[in-house]
Amino acid sequence: MDLNKRYTPQTWPDHPETATLEGKNKFVGFWLLLAAETVTFASLFATYLALKDKGPSGMEFTAAGLFELPLVFAMTMILLTSSLTSVYAIYHMKNHNFKAMQAWLGITVLLGLVFLGLEIYEFNHYVHLGFGFTNSAFSSAFYVLVGTHGAHVAFGLSWFIALMLRNAKRGLNMYNAPKFYLAALYWHFIDVVWVFIFTVVYLMGVVG
Amino acid sequence: MAHDTHDIHRSRAEYEFVKRKRATEMRGQLTSFAMMIFLTLIAFTLVAAEFSPYFIVPILLLLAAIQVVLQLYHFMHMSNKGHGMMAFFMFSGMFVAFLTVLAMVTIVWW
Amino acid sequence: MMKGPKNWRLFALMTALLVFLSGCGREEISTLIPAGKVAQDQFNLLILSSIVMLFVIIVVTIIYVLAIVKFRRSKVGEDMIPEQVEGSARLEFIWTAIPIVLLLILAVPTVYSTFDLADVTAMDAQTEEGDAENLTVNVTGKLYWWEFEYPEQGIITAQELVVPTGERVYFNLIAADVKHSFWIPSVGGKLDVNPENVNTFYLEFDRESAELDNGVFYGKCAELCGPSHALMDFKVKSLNREDFDTWVAAMQEEEPAAVEGDLAQQGEELFGTDGLSCIACHATGGVGATPGQGPNLATFGDRNTVAGFMDHDEETLKKWIADPQQYKPGNLMPDAASLNNGEELTDQELSALAAYLMGLKKEE
């Protein structure tokens, strides 16, 4: 495969992400990884559900008393929107419009950063309330579940940023198109996980 | 072997056609997005309205499930051709995930 | 599954004899010599499944031996190219169907027994006077010893479980530290002793342990729980109901029997708060005692073992008191020296303690 080969929108294939064998391999492998991630997060959710509101006798914090919905609502909207913006980025990738793709990715990264900031703020807030990681089985399960998601967000952002910087001068080619595509897939997956987090942890937590 | 791609050259018309097709697709994505936002709103409203948990929880889970389907099939293109194996593994993963969650909510405390 | 006690007792006797002749373990501990309904049910399942499995093995062996005898290359010829058969739908069907049938044969008693052995609904049943109808024992697994509390009778003992024969005895199991598992092989299968939740089941004891060679059934901890897991044994005395009631009555006596002999009295002193404060961990009365850090020693003189597994004699006892870690690594009893401000106990002091402890009896 030739890195220097230049493409125009007319010569750019329909599915650049799977046009080469390397791309196809990455693509399938990445989906498999997502299947494994599904099980990983399911394990975390399962543990969280088993340990929800469990703690030493006289424990102060339970889900119903702790979570505040407005913040979570804002975070949800932001992450959902970032999912859409990454779809736009891939749309432009397929049209071989590098500039537009970079722009939409930039927006996605910004939204992701805001999300991450809010999450850090939230954790910080809870810790100040006295709901620390080591307080109870419930707190450990909560921080590890939501924190793992947060770590995924952070990783996804670094991935986007690395790709954007590395390829800023190169434009799109067969070598990096699969990478952009997969990073976007990853971002959607993170969004899927968040859907369950806001449903199972926050909404169902508040409901009791 | 298959390491190199076949070069394609599209005529202007073909190109315009593909591009239009993508644009339509993109509008579909926007609709999905709107639906997701809408579902999320319903979910939060339900909880804010403080209905009975027995009523809310199943609905919340249903809404989440719909969102997941939208993400997987529209944003992640799992319905496209060539995704059969991937879909199979995703569903296997979800199956294991389901069993795990089921076990933890039913037979851990007794 | 076998109904009617008479019927299966005979069966049990027969099988026990049979097995005994073929040398399948000691009657105190072997699951092959069941001494109670639960173990008997399980033994019957063992026999049933063994027959099924034997059948499977025989079928496989026949085909297998025929094949490797008939079709060796030296017999069929060096250059023979066998027909490349693809398969046979009919055969596939047969060897799918027959195992399914065999499994169904196993499945029915499995499900029945699973529910039967877990049936503890009668546990809290009460007589008209409001007494419990059945005996319940609360078992606590602790790092390398067992505590048995009889809530209804208000007594506590350790290391040696005493139970009546011929009736269901219900057990509540919980661990005080790490997970253990409660197992009396010849009386019935085990149940785990978890730290977070009480597990409940029942056993029936159909033989008086006095009939056994060593006078007790052997109980085991069956879950790895640390270095001395292998030594976390307990003993079971099954008495007929009358003897059991006598034992309970003796345990319920408030006054401990008077300590006899000078040596023993010196021992009592050492044992108490003015001496080495053994009493801080070990209660010496059967009633009113609360679950302790160490085993309740009220019946120590009646026991068959020291610490659950060692010979029950004064020499061993002295050695144990002087240095428990040497015999049961990792157990939670401090050695005597550390209770005595770092000084080793004299042989005389040890003998005194031993004499005192050996005198603690509730049986005659």
Added chain:
Amino acid sequence: MSSNAQKTGFGATIWDFITTVDHKKIAILYLISGGFFFLVGGVEAMLIRIQLMKAGNDFLSAGTYNEVLTMHGTTMIFLAAMPILLAFMNAVAPLQIGARDVAFPFLNSLGFWLFFFGGVFLNLSWFMGGAPDAGWTNYASLALASEGHGIDFYSLGLTISGFGSLIAGINFLVTIINMRAPGMTYMRMPLFTWTTFVASALILLAFPPLTVAIFFMVFDRLFGANFFDVTMGGNTIIWEHFFWIFGHPEVYILILPAFGIFSEIFAIFSRKRLFGYTALVFATILIGFYGFMVWAHHMFTTGLGPTANAVFALATMIIAVPTGIKIFNWLLTIWGGSISFTVPMIYAVAFIPSFVAGGVTGVMQAIAPLDYQLHDSYFIVAHFHYVIVGGVVLALLAGTHLYWPKMFGTMLSEKLGKWTFWLFFIGFHMTFFIQHFLGLMGMPRRVYTFGADQGWDLFNAISSFGALFMAAGVIILLVNIVLTSIKNERVGNDPWGDGRTLEWAIPSPPPFYNFAQTPLVRGLDPYWIEKMEGNKEGMVYAEPLGDIHMPNNSFIPFVISLGMFIASFGALYHLDGDKAWALPVLIIGLGITFGSMLVRSLKDDLGYYVTKEELIADQERIHREAQAREGGKNGGLK
């Protein structure tokens, strides 16, 4: 710019193996390190048997015994059996589907080095304050109570090597999905490839729960979390569930590739197509599928309640059906064949009764009420050694003999091989058969000693005696390996004479690009088909001779793994509080790992081409060597 420039010398060879991304060399790495760990685990097994040789033995202390026992189980399962199977998968599966390489050569190397460093880390615990001592199952309450750092070595070591396994699993899945040669449809794949595929799928879905549970363990022990701390609301049963949600599929991860190896052997040495190929494939898939629904049969006595126990009991029994289908199809494969009793075939033939015996005791344990008696007794030990040693280890030994010529180009001695077999086989039954009865006689497992008054002396003595035979067998195998390597008689493509699948159509060992031209597959057992049609080449080609694209070697996988290895020490000692160096070590280690990952992703690595001219030259060399061999002596069996 081909990298097959012949550098020689010891240092160069080491460097080559450290940086290699060639699946055949990685296979050798797996074989050597897995073999080494098998010896370590075997020595631990011998220590166990020596200690239990007689009542009240004091050869090992109580604490040491628990360490030996834990490390024996952990080493054998994670560091010996799985890696040796991965060795054969690497060596053979890509060849069987006519691929030039695996899908991710770089990740393949990374997977190996992660496994390797994880294994080394785990075993270093012996020298750094004590090995893990809570059993290979590492149940939470005991693990949390365990003093010292043994359990932390277990957690971190298995995390690292677990990532390695996950990577290997994904790699094989993608290879098999994407890289099959033209004509190699799913239903023409050799059974070993199929079992590799299903086992990899099990790895993909079973390792995450283990990793998650181990992380909980690490958080609890090192960072004050409360997942398993009962006084803080935690629950130790969660660990049990996760361990077995992983653990049960894990035993099928071991046995399925073993089934695959035996399937190949039965077909080859009966000169017959596998009977009921389709049924065998579907049975494999079914076993994999059911494997996820039965884990609680390890927890019948945990107290989950009768409903859960009954459901899991029935689900477990069902697995006997697809397994039976396999057994009977194998029997019908040799039926009507022309059986040649080579060493691999002897193992395969011995495997059937051994494994069936182990399988049926499994079904007995599935009878929940009966399992209340059997659980945690020596009956269980007997069961799983029957399926593992009688199934997996026999397959490993068989595979070693079968694929040795393909991997190294020279045959192991058949004579010594038979010695190994008989010693091992007799020893195996002597050791483990009697343990069924020990279990029924009330002997719990994991006991470091037993009293003379329990009636278990004689049987334990017999069991220990049998283990000596196994050791003798293994030692003869080692002798065999040394002798053959010294003699080094080269063999041709198809040393067994009856090869059926594509790997036997190319030279032994294959050239680094595997297939000069991608083969065209015309049916099941493609090499057999071509042979039968008198095709001297053994293959038809799907493409003309042309340049071949190859991946570059890379040092980065080694460095990434090394970084995690270093970081683990930091994490482990960080919370001792008195070790100021721990935190820097943790940071440096992670720095090395992430730094090298970054280098990998920023530096383009596009591989290189073997040109058509180089290929032609290499093919000619291979041809000349074959001629020379033919002139001298015919390699192989006949």
